[in-house]
Amino acid sequence: MTGPRYTPLVASLPATVPFVGPETQERTRGRPFRARLGANESLFGPSPLALAAMTRAAREVWKYGDAQNHDLRAALAADLGVTPENIMVGEGIDGLLGYLVRMVVAPGDPVVTSAGAYPTFNYHVTGFGGVLHKVPYAGDHEDGQALLDKAAEVGAKLVYLANPDNPMGSWHGAEKIRAMIEAVPEGTLMILDEAYIEFAPEGTAPPIDADDPRVIRFRTFSKAHGLAGARVGYAIGAPPLIAAFDKVRNHFGMCRISQAGALASLQDKAWLAEVCAQVADARARIARIASDNALSALPSATNFVAVDCHADGEFARRVLRELAELDVFVRMPGVATLDRCIRVSAGPEDQLDVLEEELPKALAAARG
């Protein structure tokens, strides 16, 4: 009596997870966090319109969701000035990245990303047997030219860039991104992850060229829209690429309540503007807290701030551990030299009060 015969690829995969969630940490610790500032969630919550729509939709949750995500795709297309055939909706950007990697990456295929960029993308690439080639950041920015050079060198099927960037919060202007798309090597698809785009200054997102087969853009309701737990992301791309998702996706995989929430949230532009204003205030306060403690906040176009602890990764990891001891959940970049920073999500005053109170203690403990 033996177990199943896994594929050689799956048998070879490690049992690691891309992230340990805050609930998992709370169970390990045996007590809850007082400040939840580690997952770049929107502590300002969802739009009241989205809440009302989700409450209404719950009464019809006995129905499967619309497999075509028709209404949400139509609304997104109208907003973006493209057609619904340019839009694929899925179970968060994470889910869509998994589908895309499956569509393009066979075992041994080369893929390019930055060392220290989004771990869940790497998880999917490894999970389908792809070979990751990582280029370093240029300072605290992803290095567009190095990414393209490496993609050309290895014949990459995918090259990944987040703009604005996670975990550093840095960003490139639209012109630079536009030039990158123009220079993508033949046969390489560029993934432009714009999860944080709503927080970025005007002129960060290049215009959408809806039929450009060289790039696929990802956006989400998890960040500015405050719907992380609803799991709604979307891709914007050329129609043949968008249609190809239908070959592999879980067609009835979307939660009906989430579809309704995202659709309603899209109508509430005032809420979105208000959240972005609150995030800007929170970033400024995190920067003040940092400088009050002789640390430096990096400029951010996102809903989080990378705070430079002015020492090495070992020190920042100690700060992180001490903050957790003091019931403050934050995360940090995974590679040097980015890992001199801790990454703090924007939050309302009461959450940042906890940070302000506990950070000096954590720093003292980390130094002692």
Place this chain on the structure above:
Amino acid sequence: MTGPRYTPLVASLPATVPFVGPETQERTRGRPFRARLGANESLFGPSPLALAAMTRAAREVWKYGDAQNHDLRAALAADLGVTPENIMVGEGIDGLLGYLVRMVVAPGDPVVTSAGAYPTFNYHVTGFGGVLHKVPYAGDHEDGQALLDKAAEVGAKLVYLANPDNPMGSWHGAEKIRAMIEAVPEGTLMILDEAYIEFAPEGTAPPIDADDPRVIRFRTFSKAHGLAGARVGYAIGAPPLIAAFDKVRNHFGMCRISQAGALASLQDKAWLAEVCAQVADARARIARIASDNALSALPSATNFVAVDCHADGEFARRVLRELAELDVFVRMPGVATLDRCIRVSAGPEDQLDVLEEELPKALAAARG
């Protein structure tokens, strides 16, 4: 400027979808259905406890869901007399089937199922390059012995059986299923899909042997619990197999609102019993409507009834089309001789009133 280079497997896949959803049909038709009796949803709705829990959870939807599904797995384990390490929660059985197939099936690997059984399983097997071997039903039942014989003959990695069965509503007793598990060929994993188990007579589900590596069982909140749109399914299996899902799944893929709804629904045993009683009444009424029209209802252990139209598949397809013209959404089996039937979901009186009113007209039109 070309598009992405798809994997040879994905390039070869057809762009078909396993099911056309009722919303898609309504958009094509240009008007809504009056009776939604085709997707085996629970028209009796979710538990009021689940509704209240989902409304509460919506206010915290800015948080990602718990990636470990800890509370739901603990509650399911307690209910089933197993440990949480025996339970994997995922985005419906469809989502979990996709992960399992990916874990086990490499291109060219043999998989066994019944001709006419669940199309979404076949979609996943084809999607990962598996080779499907189909055995016929024995009458209106899946043929356990033929499935095992074929699995041994081709060296199948997976063999799929639904008990009770979809689309026929038939079932085998626990002893027969238990004997099948004992006879599963070495190196084959049996998938026991128990999506409809709550509707079946006592003695349909064999006892759960939580460490048996030869079988993985799937259950869902989409049917009796009335939460199809929430997308919550679960697998019960040996801990090493359950742990292997962590290598490939979308760890943060579960909707937080759905997690809360499923957990609350699990506590509402009275609601579940009430739904099952209403489903039994609805099955009896569908049988009466069938016999009033000189058709025969097959015995059912599910929340739907296969109605034998006493002619060939071409006739049943005409009945289906005519019912759709009359705004009644039902589905039917896809292969002969099962396709002499149409498949009608249980529903409350007002929905079955529509069926009772329209079925004679549809039959007359199909005969004319």
